[in-house]
Amino acid sequence: MALIAPSILSANFANLERDFDLLNQSACDYIHIDVMDGHYVNNLTFGPPVISHLRPLTKKPFDVHLMIDRPERSLKAYKEAGADFLTVHTDATIHLHRTIQEIKEMGLKAGVALNPAQSPEEIRYILRDLDLVLLMSVNPGFGGQSFVPQVLDKIKELKDIRTQGNYSFKIEVDGGVKLDNAKEVLNAGADILVAGSAVFNAPDPLKRIQEFKDIQ
Numbered sequence: 001m002a003l004i005a006p007s008i009l010s011a012n013f014a015n016l017e018r019d020f021d022l023l024n025q026s027a028c029d030y031i032h033i034d035v036m037d038g039h040y041v042n043n044l045t046f047g048p049p050v051i052s053h054l055r056p057l058t059k060k061p062f063d064v065h066l067m068i069d070r071p072e073r074s075l076k077a078y079k080e081a082g083a084d085f086l087t088v089h090t091d092a093t094i095h096l097h098r099t100i101q102e103i104k105e106m107g108l109k110a111g112v113a114l115n116p117a118q119s120p121e122e123i124r125y126i127l128r129d130l131d132l133v134l135l136m137s138v139n140p141g142f143g144g145q146s147f148v149p150q151v152l153d154k155i156k157e158l159k160d161i162r163t164q165g166n167y168s169f170k171i172e173v174d175g176g177v178k179l180d181n182a183k184e185v186l187n188a189g190a191d192i193l194v195a196g197s198a199v200f201n202a203p204d205p206l207k208r209i210q211e212f213k214d215i216q
């Protein structure tokens with residue numbers, strides 16, 4: 001069964017408590033939290049103070065996607081705020097291997113994100129250390145963009161690499177995932193689907209999460 005991580009980027013920032021109530025009632029597996037700093041990406045969202053206020057609202061794991069420059073400077077703050085998974089972009093940190101080790105030493109699950117133009121080859125030598133590889137299927141920064149179709153081949157490639165290397169990381173696909181392409185994304189090898197606008201812009205978000213969970 002697909003693991004579903006609704007992205008609160010498309011939630012109502014003025015009423016996150018109501019949207020967290022909804023997520024608590026849902027069958028979602030993780031809550032995907034997009035942190036954007038206005039530097040690594042043009043958009044700006046929130047950081048540790050907001051996340052720490054969201055933490056008591058749910059028991060669901062926080063899947064924190066850091067779209068920030070130099071994430072190594074603030075890993076501890078995200079741990080203290082309540083992150084369970086911390087995912088960094090390869091091109092935002094200077095010593096990626098060290099950053100991953102620091103995330104793991106704090107007892108968190110470590111993820112690396114690849115943008116649509118990047119190859120899994122870039123992270124070959126750290127795959128053994130990872131709990132998660134996040135394949136961006138849009139360019140990072142905004143919700144509601146269209147799925148980049150070439151990512152389907154990349155998902156398959158990464159799944160083959162995982163099988164050959166006997167690695168254990170999960171494959172998460174983030175961006176432009178809708179009900180009408182989710183099956184294809186899962187068949188390509190995704191374990192976790194991130195869905196922002198598809199969930200929060202749906203007439204009935206709770207029903208929409210269940211529809212994602214029911215995909216066979």
Ligand SMILES: O=C(CO)[C@@H](O)[C@H](O)COP(=O)(O)O
Nearest residue numbers: 009140141143144176196197
């Ligand atoms: O990280 C990002 C965007 O940079 C994503 O997590 C988006 O929030 C996904 O939104 P949709 O494409 O599903 O609307």
Ligand SMILES: [Fe+2]
Nearest residue numbers: 007034065174
């Ligand atoms: Fe994301």
